Amino acid sequence: MSKTLYDKIWQSHLINEQDDGTSLIYIDRHLVHEVTSPQAFEGLRLSNRKVNSPKRTLAVADHNVPTLDRELGIKEEDSRIQVEELDKNVEEFQIPYFNMNDTRQGIVHVIGPEQGFTQPGMTIVCGDSHTATHGAFGSLAFGIGTSEVEHVLATQTLIQKKAMNMLINITGNLDKIVTSKDLILYIIGKIGTAGGTGCVIEYSGNALRDMSMESRMTICNMSIEAGARAGMIAPDDITFNYLYEKPMAPKNEDWDKAVNWWKTLPSDSGAKFDKIVDIDATKVTQTITWGTSPEEIVSIDGTVPNPDKISDEVKQNKIKRSIEYMGLTPGQKISDVEINTVFIGSCTNSRIEDIRSAAEIIKGKKVSTSVKALVVPGSGLVKKQAEEEGLDVIFKHAGFEWREPGCSMCLAMNSDKLNEGDRCASTSNRNFEGRQGKGGRTHLVSPEIAAASAITGKLTDPRNVT
Amino acid sequence: MEKFNTFKGIAAPFNILNVDTDKIIPKQFLTTIKRTGLGKHVFDEMRYKKDGSENPNFVLNQKPYDKTNILIAGDNFGCGSSREHAPWALKDFGIKCIISTSFADIFYNNSFKNGLLPIMVTKDERDALLEDAKDKENPEIEIDLENQEIRRPNGGKIKFKIDPFRKKCLLEGLDDIGLTELHENKIKSFEESRSIKHPWL
Secondary structure, eight states, rough: OOOHHHHHHHHHTTTOOOSSSSSEESSSEEEOOOTTSSHHHHHHHHHTTTOOOGGGGEEEEOOOOSSSSSGGOOOSSSHHHHHHHHHHHHHHTTTOEEEETTTOOBBBHHHHHHOSOOTTOOEEEEEGGGGGGGGGGGOOOEEEEHHHHHHHHSEEEEOOOOOOOEEEEEEOOOOOTHHHHHHHHHHHHHHHHHTTTTTTEEEEEEEEEESSSHHHHHHHGGGGTTTTTTTEEEOOOHHHHHHTTOOOOOOHHHHHHHHHHTTOOOOOOOOOOOOEEEEEGOOOOOOOEOSTTOOEETTOOOOOOOGOOOHHHHHHHHHHHHHHHOOTTTBBGGOOOOOOOEEEEESSOSSSHHHHHHHHTTTTTTTTOOOOOEESSSBHHHHHHHHHHTHHHHHHHHHHEEOOOOSGGGOOSSSSOOOOOOOEEESSOOTTTTTSSSOOOEEEHHHHHHHHEEEEHHHHGGGGGG | OOOOOHHHEEEEEOOTTTTHHHHHHHHGGGSSSSSSSOOTTTTTHHHTTTTTTTTTTTTSSSSGGGGEEEOOOOESSSSSSSOHHHHHHHHTTTTEEEESSOHHHHHHHHHHHOOEEEEEEEHHHHHHHHHHHHTTSSSSEETTTTTTTTEESSSOEEOOOOHHHHHHHHHHTTTHHHHHHHTHHHHHHHHHHHHHOOOOO
């Protein structure tokens, strides 16, 4: 029988299945960070359990680490305790760890792929909803809660039920100016934040085949914003080339065996999907969010919607509330909206390609005097690479701050946060109320639009700053 | 885990679309290393004014809803981050059951691991329960998991579906890890065959 990529990975990891479909699946890789793990380690200690497979586990501190003056340690007591707790736990349970001062440290979803810890055909979990990022390699990767973190640490398995197969088929080609961030925001706008609930999404189409791994990761990363626990893209030569000679990737004859196996993973022709959505790539424009839900999108040349035109009362109230919180007016041109903060970073857009694209636009220009702008590379290695290419100089010269790696202002658990009323063009993934700081306003954008907006002080089409 | 018994409790109307986990428990409270004590921060930004005092317009600050055990919620409740702090905070506040038309997957999963029952009903059923909850004089609803039944204040009943395994775990207060450890031999033989077939994994 024809199988999807998801079917194949699911079946090859199935250890036990009950009559009602409740299944025990094997977990190949587990990424651990400081925020969602302390209670899990405490649970292990209380029940006298060990970590089943430390070598399949990789820990890093990313959510609350400072991006400035790191050598001085963490100022905020709660955050410091949480990171110290991780230091102690990885020591006690013998888990591989990139500590805060390791060059390989960075956002958990940046370092996994970068080290080759992430590979096709694997099941990968982490106590973080953006684990879907790793699906770009043709793996089944999803976020879990802390109880499940404890379960994986103790048993290297998870109790799951199989999700539905959903195909998002992208037909035609994207305009050159349109990025993978624009595409995923456009898709979320089409299917809504609950559009993928109960499903694993497979993205397919020629437009993806031409994309780099970095761009594919941006797409899979935001699957959770469309309600899906996981998003995946079939592996191909671009995937294999990316992984080749990565520190934790298979070597020598194992590499050849692995590649042969990886090539069998893509969905068979005629495989059955429970839901299919077609996206016409030629209709996708440069897309950003205007509101406080990732589905509240607008084209960079578009306008803020008018809630009076919406008949459903609950939806109308949601849009009214978003407009009020965002301090906008119905019908307002989005390119007239002034911003005072620009954040280039997060597990969605902090990889070398993102930083290069933004630098390209910034080169030789200055950040508007009304704007505070920062670049937070996704990892120490991304930062190093960018510095070798001289990109840090371009940013600093333009007036950007060049920071140390971490989650930073995406969720503002460290001191990088918006103040009440600040408005930010952010390359991150969530624009919820208060996400980047209480009372802060977030517009989700591509690195290119973030860079252009930093120069003009308004949400700006990058073509208008050349 | 504590066993989930039939109970009668105050239901609060909470018909907001796409309530995300940042809204349920904002990030400034995620630095805890414990599971308890988050109840005072649940829905922080809606619940408290800038000066830290309670916002009297927020439903859970009003009587009798300050003693709510059941939320009658809007569509797609619990979307966003995987933080288990969301069900921990709701549970710590006293909420034992959330009724909606739909839930985000991770939140749904996390709730069961913490003895918090998410119930999915149709839109019409949810809307009827919202009306029940709005009656401040008599907002009590009974939740009977064993019989998969919601009993309304007017004596009406709403049946609901639930995964049989999850139901059993809640009713008996079973620990997932303990259950999985019963499959230890199967896990071991799976690992062995895997290390031969795909040694790099």
